[in-house]
Structures are given as structure tokens and as C-alpha cells.
Amino acid sequence: MATPAAAPFQFPPTYNFPPFFTPQPNTNTREAQLQKWSSLIQAWCRHHRQYRLSLVEAVDSPLFHNAALRKRLDLREARSVIDWMTKSEEEGGGGRRAEWIDGSGGSQGPKAVAWVWWRRPEEWADVVADWVEGTGQKGAVLTVYELLQGEATESQEFYGMDNEAMMKTLNILVKRGKAQVFGSEGQEGVKFF
Numbered sequence: 001m002a003t004p005a006a007a008p009f010q011f012p013p014t015y016n017f018p019p020f021f022t023p024q025p026n027t028n029t030r031e032a033q034l035q036k037w038s039s040l041i042q043a044w045c046r047h048h049r050q051y052r053l054s055l056v057e058a059v060d061s062p063l064f065h066n067a068a069l070r071k072r073l074d075l076r077e078a079r080s081v082i083d084w085m086t087k088s089e090e091e092g093g094g095g096r097r098a099e100w101i102d103g104s105g106g107s108q109g110p111k112a113v114a115w116v117w118w119r120r121p122e123e124w125a126d127v128v129a130d131w132v133e134g135t136g137q138k139g140a141v142l143t144v145y146e147l148l149q150g151e152a153t154e155s156q157e158f159y160g161m162d163n164e165a166m167m168k169t170l171n172i173l174v175k176r177g178k179a180q181v182f183g184s185e186g187q188e189g190v191k192f193f
Helices: 027-047 075-086 121-134 144-149 163-175
Strands: 052-054 098-100 113-116 141-143 179-182 189-192
Touching: 027 075, 027 113, 075 098, 075 113, 121 163, 141 144, 144 163, 144 189, 163 179, 163 189
Parallel strands: none
Antiparallel strands: 052 113, 098 113, 141 189, 179 189
């Protein structure tokens, strides 16, 4: 389900509060601030149907730069927020709502690109499994392209998903014994059980 292009993103009230853009020294306040940033980043990515977030590009976007306040998160602080999002709650983090993409260094430096999971791959796997069950696709063989771009999935939230994000999702279903992925890269097929 794509968001209509005309619908602007609605920032939360804290986005217009100048201290939101400054790392807070108090541990409890900092934890609350990181949680709010995590929620904002997830909502932004979900609204824009964005699975990968390039921090180098994002620090100049409205996500991290409130032009009206003349406040922004710099690249180092944006990395700190994403780092927090990559950790589990048990590790004092944001519930694994982000994941650094291997090789994201390159010319942009280390920790430059991350997956942002408004739904974790395990949650996406549940969504796909429910669709398979609800549409009678058990036993069917579909291409990954059909899942991502096919007419049958146009109304689904995973329609148009990043191919690598879908592969992570399908691999969860394989581990659960609910799917088999086969074929070569770029031409994968999947059979659902």
C-alpha cells in the first residue's frame, strides 16, 4: 500500500522542540529521546516506503534537519541514534529496529547505510505468511518479482519492498519451514508450504 504522493509526512510535536536535536546528558531523558528518534525514523521510512537509510543523505533531509528551528542532527549523532536502534531492549537499545548494512562504509565511511525496520524481518515474514494463507498460495510457486511487483500483491504492505529486505523475510520463512527459495540471484522463486 503506497502512501499517496500528495500526503505530506506529519512530524510529531517533539520535532519542533529544540532540545530534541541536542543529545541529552540525563540517562532517562536520553533514553526517552532515543526512543522518540527511533519512532520518528521508523515512521518517516514507512511513510516514504524506504527500507534503506543513507545517513549521509538523510542528515540534509527534513528527517534530521528542522529548517524552521535551524536545528539538525549531525552525522555522528544520527549514527548514535541508529546504533541504539540496532540493539535489543535487553542490550539497552531500541528493539533491533535498524541494522547496519554490510559494506555500508565505502566512500561514505563506516556505518553510512542502515536497514530501518518499521517491521522487523520476522514481522514481515508473518505478514507474508498470512497473505499466503489468506490467498490460498500454499503449494504455489511464485517469483520474488511477483511478490514485490505482481498484481496479486498490489494491495499488500510488502508490495514494492526492497528486494534484499524481501529476501531476508523469505529466509525467515525458510527457517520456519514455510517456504523454499530457489533459483539464481535476480531470478529467485519461492514455494510456500
